[in-house]
Amino acid sequence: MSDLGNLAAFLDEGWRHLQQGVADSQSPARYPTFATVSPEGLPEARTVALRHAAQAEAVVEVHTDILTPKVKALKASPRAAIHVWIPRSQVQIRLTTTAEILTGKAAEDAWVQVPPTSRVSYGTMPDPGTPIKEVFGYKKPPVRDRFAVLHCRVDHIDLVHLGERHRRAEYVRSDGWRGTWLAP
Amino acid sequence: MSDLGNLAAFLDEGWRHLQQGVADSQSPARYPTFATVSPEGLPEARTVALRHAAQAEAVVEVHTDILTPKVKALKASPRAAIHVWIPRSQVQIRLTTTAEILTGKAAEDAWVQVPPTSRVSYGTMPDPGTPIKEVFGYKKPPVRDRFAVLHCRVDHIDLVHLGERHRRAEYVRSDGWRGTWLAP
Numbered sequence: 234m235s236d237l238g239n240l241a242a243f244l245d246e247g248w249r250h251l252q253q254g255v256a257d258s259q260s261p262a263r264y265p266t267f268a269t270v271s272p273e274g275l276p277e278a279r280t281v282a283l284r285h286a287a288q289a290e291a292v293v294e295v296h297t298d299i300l301t302p303k304v305k306a307l308k309a310s311p312r313a314a315i316h317v318w319i320p321r322s323q324v325q326i327r328l329t330t331t332a333e334i335l336t337g338k339a340a341e342d343a344w345v346q347v348p349p350t351s352r353v354s355y356g357t358m359p360d361p362g363t364p365i366k367e368v369f370g371y372k373k374p375p376v377r378d379r380f381a382v383l384h385c386r387v388d389h390i391d392l393v394h395l396g397e398r399h400r401r402a403e404y405v406r407s408d409g410w411r412g413t414w415l416a417p
Numbered sequence: 418m419s420d421l422g423n424l425a426a427f428l429d430e431g432w433r434h435l436q437q438g439v440a441d442s443q444s445p446a447r448y449p450t451f452a453t454v455s456p457e458g459l460p461e462a463r464t465v466a467l468r469h470a471a472q473a474e475a476v477v478e479v480h481t482d483i484l485t486p487k488v489k490a491l492k493a494s495p496r497a498a499i500h501v502w503i504p505r506s507q508v509q510i511r512l513t514t515t516a517e518i519l520t521g522k523a524a525e526d527a528w529v530q531v532p533p534t535s536r537v538s539y540g541t542m543p544d545p546g547t548p549i550k551e552v553f554g555y556k557k558p559p560v561r562d563r564f565a566v567l568h569c570r571v572d573h574i575d576l577v578h579l580g581e582r583h584r585r586a587e588y589v590r591s592d593g594w595r596g597t598w599l600a601p
Contacts, residue, residue, distance in 0.1 A: 238552040266500050268452040268462040278452040278462060278500035280509050316450050316462035325464050363600045368422040369582050371600040398553050416547045416555040 240412035243402055247326050247392045250319055251286035251293065258282075261319050262326070267295065268314040269306035277306060278316075284343070284382075291387040291406060293328065296343065299336060299381045300360045307332050313385055323395040330385035340382045347380070355380040393417060424596035427586055431510050431576045434503055435470035435477065442466075445503050446510070451479065452498040453490035461490055462500075468527070468566075475571040475590060477512065480527065483520060483565045484544045491516050497569055507579040514569035524566045531564070539564040577601060 236242060254262025267281040285294035293315065297304060307313065315328040335343075344352075356376030365371055390404040399417035404410045420426060438446025451465040469478035477499065481488060491497065499512040519527075528536075540560030549555055574588040585601040588594045 261504075264502055264504070266450040266452070266462055266502070268450070268460040268498070268500075270454050270458060270460050274454060274458065274494070275496050275513070276452040276454050276460060276498040278450055278498040279511060280500070280502045310458070312459050314452065314460040314462040316452075316464070318448055318450070318464045320445075320448070327463060329459070357600050359600045361600055364597045365600050366598070368584050368586075368598050370598065400552050402552075413548045414550070414552050414554065416541050416543045416545055416549055 237396075237400060240402055240404075240414070243392055243394070243400065244390070244404055244410060244412060245288075247324070247390060248286065248288040250317065250322070250324060250326060251283065252288075254283040254317070255286050261321075262317045265295075266316040267303060268316065269303055270310050270312070271302070271306050272309040277302060279303065291390075291410070293330070293385050293387065294343075295383045295385070296347070296355075297381050297383055298355045298357065298361060298379050299334070300357075300379060302362060303383075304334060304381065307334060307383070313383070315385065325391075325393040325395075327391040328385070328387050329389035329391075330387050333384045333386070335382040335384050336378075336380070340380055343382045344377065344380050349375070352377075352380075391415075421580075421584060424586055424588075424598070427576055427578070427584065428574070428588055428594060428596060429472075431508070431574060432470065432472040434501065434506070434508060434510060435467065436472075438467040438501070439470050445505075446501045449479075450500040451487060452500065453487055454494050454496070455486065455490050456493040461486060463487065475594070477514070477569050477571065478527075479567045479569070480531070480539075481565050481567055482539045482541065482545060482563050483518070484541075484563060486546060487567075488518060488565065491518060491567070497567070499569065509575075509577040509579075511575040511577075512569070512571050513573035513575075514571050517568045517570070519566040519568050520562075520564070524564055527566045528561060528564050533559070536561075536564075575599075 268278040281295040317326040352375030353373040394400045401415045401417040452462040465479040501510040536559030537557040583601040
């Protein structure tokens with residue numbers, strides 16, 4: 234058993250889960266919940282696929298079609314809460330982030346790495362969320378100009394581990410991620 | 418294979434997943450993400466345990482300590498987005514709800530059914546989220562007056578099934594949950 238009272242080790246553990254999510258599509262951290270506030274001020278949450286997680290810069294990335302409501306929400310308010318629950322480890326990871334929407338040339342490096350079979354996720358016609366008459370009354374052509382990277386700068390991390398005794402800590406960018414234990 | 422183009426059957430399938438979450442602590446629907454908007458207008462998301470799901474009234478319930486930030490958020494704005502991703506079935510369930518905070522007598526029936534060993538989830542000292550000096554520098558006495566039921570009236574349901582061809586539908590309370598297919 235590692236040192237349960239070590240704040241830095243706990244933070245490393247959180248990032249390790251995120252990096253495993255990027256590397257392994259079977260990992261629960263592959264599919265975080267991405268929560269935003271709609272232009273009307275309402276909470277919204279949906280599954281996303283985690284595409285990048287870098288502890289050094291404290292950045293995570295997901296990909297999206299620019300015509301989805303989450304992009305509309307982020308244009309109104311760029312803050313996104315990213316939430317992961319790892320059942321086997323009983324670990325909850327909560328990131329508070331500020332998202333930048335990268336398109337065009339800024340998204341080129343990411344686009345070329347998207348497998349051709351996955352590119353159809355960007356370009357659904359009619360637009361995602363449009364009512365249609367038949368269950369399969371839509372097409373999914375790949376549309377390069379609909380692809381965006383959501384580059385999420387992490388501002389705050391809240392980690393919880395439900396063990397024999399629970400551990401909870403928060404970490405903030407502004408003090409260099411030193412961390413503080415919290416009552417769970 | 419059931420009728421993929423049947424809106425009512427798709428809705429039933431969504432509720433079946435939720436009810437399984439209530440019945441089985443191993444089910445992924447047991448631990449939805451509960452998203453709210455903070456009093457400052459920021460998105461917040463955390464894991465909750467699903468305690469009740471009734472299709473007839475379109476209501477779900479979770480339990481909470483009244484001193485948590487989600488209760489503060491709901492007092493400022495009672496809307497909550499509840500999100501479930503079922504990996505094995507590749508089904509996403511998104512509920513838009515209006516939450517009522519039940520305490521005291523209104524929460525009595527639920528409290529008596531909480532096992533004594535679980536009652537310590539309501540009453541952490543110092544208050545949840547308070548900085549503490551040591552990792553285990555807190556106590557967890559059961560405090561009856563800190564227990565609340567979040568009674569969430571479902572207003573809108575968005576279901577997605579990622580199959581060979583994706584299916585997506587939305588359902589609203591205001592038309593009796595008839596449902597409409599959406600472009601995914």
